[in-house]
Amino acid sequence: MSTKKIIYLDHAATTPLAPEVLERMLPYLKSDFGNAGSIHTKGQSAKNAVESARRKVAEILWCEPQEIIFTSGGSESDNLALRGTLKKGDHLIISAVEHPAVLQTAEALEKEGVELTKIPVERNGILKVGKVQKAIRRNTTLISIMLANNEIGTLQPVREIGKFLQKNHPEILLHTDAVQAGGILNLDVRHLKVDLLSLSAHKFYGPKGIGVLFAKSKVKLKPQISGGHQENGIRAGTENVAGIVGAAAALDLAEKNREKESIRITKLRDYFIKKVLREIPKAQLNGDPKIRLPGNANFSFYGVEGESILLRLDFTGIAASTGSACASGSLEPSYVLQSLKIPHEWLHGSIRFSLGKSTGKQELDQVVTELKKIIRDLRELSPLFE
Numbered sequence: 197m198s199t200k201k202i203i204y205l206d207h208a209a210t211t212p213l214a215p216e217v218l219e220r221m222l223p224y225l226k227s228d229f230g231n232a233g234s235i236h237t238k239g240q241s242a243k244n245a246v247e248s249a250r251r252k253v254a255e256i257l258w259c260e261p262q263e264i265i266f267t268s269g270g271s272e273s274d275n276l277a278l279r280g281t282l283k284k285g286d287h288l289i290i291s292a293v294e295h296p297a298v299l300q301t302a303e304a305l306e307k308e309g310v311e312l313t314k315i316p317v318e319r320n321g322i323l324k325v326g327k328v329q330k331a332i333r334r335n336t337t338l339i340s341i342m343l344a345n346n347e348i349g350t351l352q353p354v355r356e357i358g359k360f361l362q363k364n365h366p367e368i369l370l371h372t373d374a375v376q377a378g379g380i381l382n383l384d385v386r387h388l389k390v391d392l393l394s395l396s397a398h399k400f401y402g403p404k405g406i407g408v409l410f411a412k413s414k415v416k417l418k419p420q421i422s423g424g425h426q427e428n429g430i431r432a433g434t435e436n437v438a439g440i441v442g443a444a445a446a447l448d449l450a451e452k453n454r455e456k457e458s459i460r461i462t463k464l465r466d467y468f469i470k471k472v473l474r475e476i477p478k479a480q481l482n483g484d485p486k487i488r489l490p491g492n493a494n495f496s497f498y499g500v501e502g503e504s505i506l507l508r509l510d511f512t513g514i515a516a517s518t519g520s521a522c523a524s525g526s527l528e529p530s531y532v533l534q535s536l537k538i539p540h541e542w543l544h545g546s547i548r549f550s551l552g553k554s555t556g557k558q559e560l561d562q563v564v565t566e567l568k569k570i571i572r573d574l575r576e577l578s579p580l581f582e
């Protein structure tokens with residue numbers, strides 16, 4: 197293990213497990229190892245922990261405990277929301293900037309006979325509600341629009357879409373991938389007016405491999421994993437008790453600090469954005485400057501390669517990302533940035549910084565100093581930049 201102090205600015209990829217959360221999980225990895233399906237005391241202790249976690253999550257989402265399904269993560273929740281509700285001949289509407297967990301699932305379903313409409317976003321990364329309204333057809337049964345984008349952080353008008361549906365098409369279900377918003381934005385499902393919502397614990401200082409799907413009781417979900425009767429018969433498999441306890445504890449902890457932390461991080465983000473744009477020539481911010489996640493700053497630097505910036509940042513102990521963890525490693529610019537119609541010379545030099553609990557002003561100052569040097573060096577080497 198490295199001992200060098202790392203400046204971690206990749207919270208959108210994953211967050212470290214909060215020590216308080218680990219403490220809450222440990223008993224279920226040690227003495228309280230029972231199967232929540234067992235009749236005996238150890239089993240009942242596990243069962244109680246799972247049900248108490250379910251009530252806690254339901255409280256934060258303002259829904260009923262039986263409307264909470266624990267899954268293996270955000271990807272499974274998204275898959276269950278789409279595959280569990282759609283059948284051949286149905287029409288599905290998504291945004292063009294959905295996470296691959298929604299996008300790829302939607303495209304796979306299209307091959308199986310589901311009609312698919314992808315709504316493009318505007319240059320600021322935000323979807324126009326009117327375009328969603330116009331896309332609705334006679335056979336539209338599900339609309340899936342993310343609450344916040346994982347690459348550029350822009351927030352989508354999910355509540356406005358929900359309001360419109362409630363008034364005009366109450367039969368159409370609304371799903372939101374809220375994975376980037378967990379512990380950061382208000383997750384009140386009555387306020388958001390959604391029927392389905394996905395979360396993943398490792399994005400809010402909980403453990404990896406555990407997710408949540410909220411599904412309103414009226415939604416009849418077709419199980420995607422069959423077997424035992426766990427999770428109301430919707431998702432078979434012995435409960436991940438420690439993971440479930442950890443997810444609820446992490447969401448609870450995040451919720452308690454949410455408003456205060458959101459103000460702190462928004463201020464830091466705006467300070468950082470201003471400083472980068474002021475000190476580095478030919479830099480631009482991607483996505484809407486205000487309607488974005490508190491911790492997201494995604495920049496393009498003209499005439500340089502994002503991957504080269506990343507490697508050099510890493511060498512100085514700074515962890516960032518080119519955008520989607522899934523897209524990095526490939527030379528093709530991300531589909532999210534492409535959908536913003538950013539000119540080609542800017543498209544390849546994109547970097548996402550995502551701030552979190554450990555971020556302070558001092559770290560950000562240090563990042564700007566390093567970034568400035570790195571961009572200058574790379575441009576000196578680049579044939580694109582005179």
Ligand SMILES: *Cc1c(COP(=O)(O)O)cnc(C)c1O
Nearest residue numbers: 269270271295297346375376396
């Ligand atoms: C991380 C992420 C996912 C996938 O969650 P996993 O728990 O890693 O499967 C889905 N959607 C969005 C928006 C994400 O950021």
